Amino acid sequence: MEYLVKSGSPEKQRVGCVIVGIFDRRKPSTQAEALDAASGGLIASVMRRGDMDGKLGQTTVLHGLGDLFCDRILLVGCGKERDFNTRAYQKACAAAAAELDAMGGVDAAFYLTELNVRGRDDFGWSVKQALLTIEDNFYRFEACKGPSYEKHSRKLSRLVFQVPRRSDLPAAERGVNEGVATANGVKFAKDLANMPGNICTPTYLADQATSLSDRMNGLKTQVLEEADMEALGMGALLGVSRGSSQPAKLIVMEYNNGTKSDKPTVLVGKGVTFDAGGISLKPGAAMDEMKYDMGGAASVFGAMQAAVEMNLPINVVGVIAATENLPDGDAYKPGDILTSMSGQTIEILNTDAEGRLALADALTYVERNYDPDAVVDMATLTGAAVIALGHEAAALYGNNSPLRRALRDAGDQVGDRAWPMPLWEEYQSDLDSNFADMANVGGRAGGSITAASFLHRFARKLRWAHLDIAGVAWKSGKEKGATGRPVSLLTQYLIDRTYQG
Ligand code: BES
Ligand code: MN
Ligand code: ZN
DSSP states (O other), X not given: OEEEEEOOOGGGOOSSEEEEEEETTTEEOHHHHHHHHHTTSHHHHHHHTTSOOOOTTOEEEEOOOTTOSSSOEEEEEOOOGGGOOHHHHHHHHHHHHHHHHHOSOSEEEEOGGGSOOTTOOOHHHHHHHHHHXXXXXXXXXXXXXXXXXXXXXXXXXXXXXXXSSGGGHHHHHHHHHHHHHHHHHHHHHHHHHXXXXXXXXXXXXXXXXXXXXXXXXXXXXXXXXXXXHXXXXXXXXXXXHTTOSSOOEEEEEEEEOSOTTSOOEEEEEEEEEEEOOTTSOOOSTTGGGGGGGGHHHHHHHHHHHHHHHTTOSSEEEEEEEEEEEOOOTTSOOTTOEEEOTTSOEEEOSOTTOOHHHHHHHHHHHHHHHOOOSEEEEEEOOOHHHHHHHTTTOEEEEESOHHHHHHHHHHHHHTTOOEEEOOOOGGGGGGGOOSSSSEESOOOSTTXXXXXXXXXXXXXXXXXXXXXXXXXXXXXXXGGOEEOOTTHHHHHHHXXXXXXXX
8 A cells, every 4th residue: 555645625636535524413524615615515415315424433435426526535424523532533544444445446535634633733643643543454364364265455555645734744744654664563563463373483483583684674683592591591481481392482683773872772572472371271261362472572573673664763672582381291380490590580380470481581681681771571461451451551560760651652642552550569579489589470469560570570670661461462352363562652662762862
């Protein structure tokens, strides 16, 4: 799909489709009014017949437009004008995307970007948000369908985001550039996460990193094998991996496009390519969804790719702890004590709390090998995060408040939100062990917090934040599929860091 930006009136567009908004109570937007005037009241008559009231998310396609230059008009309900906020805008864009996905025309002029969104005053934002919402809706995972499957084909190949004035074009242009790179990163993350566990193994992820750095200039990949991890004393990550016949991989991607003295931002991802729970076996229901337990790793891939694609002048490192968690005769067991790379020992009380073990060694590796500006880890870490925040927000933790603030703001910018959670020392005693320096689980209470508190023990020397993305990385049910979150948040964070130095 080609995305462009232009300014110009809707009634003059020679395109397959012109997309304009209608507010609730049949109130045409300025752009719909212009089309109405040029067509001798066509839109007013459609509304009079009751086909479009302007309810949020409602859509109607008009054909046979007489004197107008365009082949179709897509009317999109935008809800009450005074309630037209970020959420309403996203909903309207999503409704438009669903129609565009099925429409016959090859090109379209998109005018929802000209509407005033409450609390937003930047057309760059409007364009980027529309682009991300549209690409999200267009996505399909078709890689594993058989030969008789008819792939979805979309006629639309060029979409023009309209802005009111020529002077708005630079901002809109920036919105397209950032939007396209972000959307490509989101798509990459979705593809990796949707890939089944028998294909997407730790080795597959390592191969993906190698081919990403072959594909993208300036990106270097290094893969640590189990022998390397052994030499480094990564007993926590290796403990998890013991139950699997697939070898674990520690994947390190470096993108050095800033100055030498520029401290890197390090992104760390949980890459458990399948989590059966190990000897503390999970129940069978929905266990297939544990192929998504590498969603954190997928988001590192997506954000790295986006940063390189935008040629951001910064230093970024991506670190992925990739392993499976399976039961086996040689698997680690409850009661086992593992020695982490940091030297801290861990009593295993539940082998299903494996993500924190893999991440612990990854964090120590980062501490020993880099002097980062900030370290952010992403992990589908706990079911408790889903209980706490549902599927709207990732749980956000960290030991540095400007970093937490920056991540939260970045998420707010791109509709990929994270919400702050406490990391108080009082929670640490939940991890007390009679036999080792700590246990790998606390009680049932505050499960996402104690998991974060566990990670904190390996990140004390770092400016560090942790996103528990268990509730947001994928959707269940009929819509089952990866979301690509939090690639947009991370990419926005990297963009913000570029401008703020
Ligand atoms: N990958 C899971 C977390 C998870 C479970 C995410 C369900 C999304 C949906 C993680 O490895 C895990 O199993 N966590 C345990 C921790 C518990 C044993 C302390 C959990 O959340 O149940
Ligand atoms: Mn688990
Ligand atoms: Zn897991």
